[in-house]
Amino acid sequence: MQHIPPIDPKQYDLEPLLAGRDLTPEWINTDDGDPFSPPNVARCHIVEASKVVPFHYRTARPQLPELRTWINQLVDQAQAEQQKRGSVVASITRGPSLLLLGVTGVGKTHQAYGAVRELAITGVVSRWVVTTAADLYAALRPRHGIDSETEFRRYRDARLLLVDDLGAAKISEFTEDVNFRLVNYRYENHLPTLFTSNLMSRELSGRLGDRVASRINEMCQRVVIEGRDRRRGVAA
Ligand SMILES: Nc1ncnc2c1ncn2[C@@H]1O[C@H](COP(=O)(O)OP(=O)(O)OP(=O)(O)O)[C@@H](O)[C@H]1O
Ligand SMILES: [Mg+2]
Structure with missing residues (x-):
């Protein structure tokens, strides 16, 4: 882990995130010279997260209780594993997955990037790859x-x-093959995955195929975000 010099919490809009975990802006810049200390790991991940979180979602925070519980579960599991193995740092490697469902504009992507940002400040190693299905x-x-x-x-x-917007792209043999291979591998290896989709629960099988939907069902907690398209009226 690289040693990261102090960062400006305001630049990354961290204060609300830190406050939500009872952490102070001073905590993030605590420096005892240990590159594996939680504040240094957090600084490192905040910088990394800022590279993968799109500009529009740069201040996103996870507000859904189920999403916050998922984050805490992953962190607790990583810390328990660290204790068991005596590793220098806690890393998220395995754990449950989550599926965020909801209509267009309800805030799925916002919540998802909120989770990326929140995990960054936990001091646990959380290496994300982010993409839309398309x-x-x-x-x-x-x-x-x-x-x-x-x-x-x-x-x-x-x-x-x-994987943002699962099921939104045009279906072909190729996309079906990618979906199955990706979901099956992550299912078999308990690799934590955050999916978002516009599909209704009952549409998942029809759109993704029974075998993909069945695995997603077992590996994911399903969270439906209720509400309306938040983009409506923004321009008015
Ligand atoms: N909790 C929130 N606080 C403030 N703004 C929010 C919140 N949730 C969503 N938004 C804003 O509402 C708009 C729609 O949110 P988002 O892009 O996350 O929706 P979505 O469900 O992913 O939509 P789509 O299905 O089209 O991908 C965005 O401008 C986003 O920044
Ligand atoms: Mg979205």
């Missing part, structure tokens, strides 16, 4: 100069994976 398929399309299988493994093996 970008995932585009990244994996066989094309000259790209080894699709190597690319696929980057998503498949991610310590933490966010």
Whole structure:
């Protein structure tokens, strides 16, 4: 773990996140020279998270109780594993997954990136790969100069994976194959995955196929975000 110099909590809009975990802005810049200390791990992950969280969601916070519980579960599990193994740092490697469902604009992506940001301040190693389902398929399309299988493994093996908008892209044999291979691997290896989807619970099987939907059912807690399209009226 790299030693990270002090950061400005305001620059990363951290104060509400820190307050939510009873941490002070001073805590984040505590420096005892140990690169594995929770504040240094947190500084490192805040900088990393700022590279993967899109600008629009740069201040996002996870507000759903189920999402906060999921985050805490992952952190607790990582810390328990660290104690058991006597490792220098707690890392999220395995754990449950979560599926956020809701209509367009209800705040699924906001909550998902809120989770990325929140995990960053826990002082636990949380390495995310984030994508939309459509970008995932585009990244994996066989094309000259790209080894699709190597690319696929980057998503498949991610310590933490966010797949936003699952089921939104046009279905083809190729997307079905990617969905099955990705979900099956993460299911079999208990790799924590955060999915979001516009689909209604009952549409999942029809859109993703029974075998993918069945695995998602077992590996994920399903959280339906109620409400309306928050984008409506914003421009008015
Ligand atoms: N809790 C929140 N506080 C403030 N703004 C929010 C919150 N949740 C969502 N928003 C804003 O509402 C808009 C819609 O949110 P978001 O993009 O997360 O919706 P979505 O459910 O992912 O939509 P889609 O299904 O189209 O992908 C965005 O501008 C987002 O920043
Ligand atoms: Mg979205």
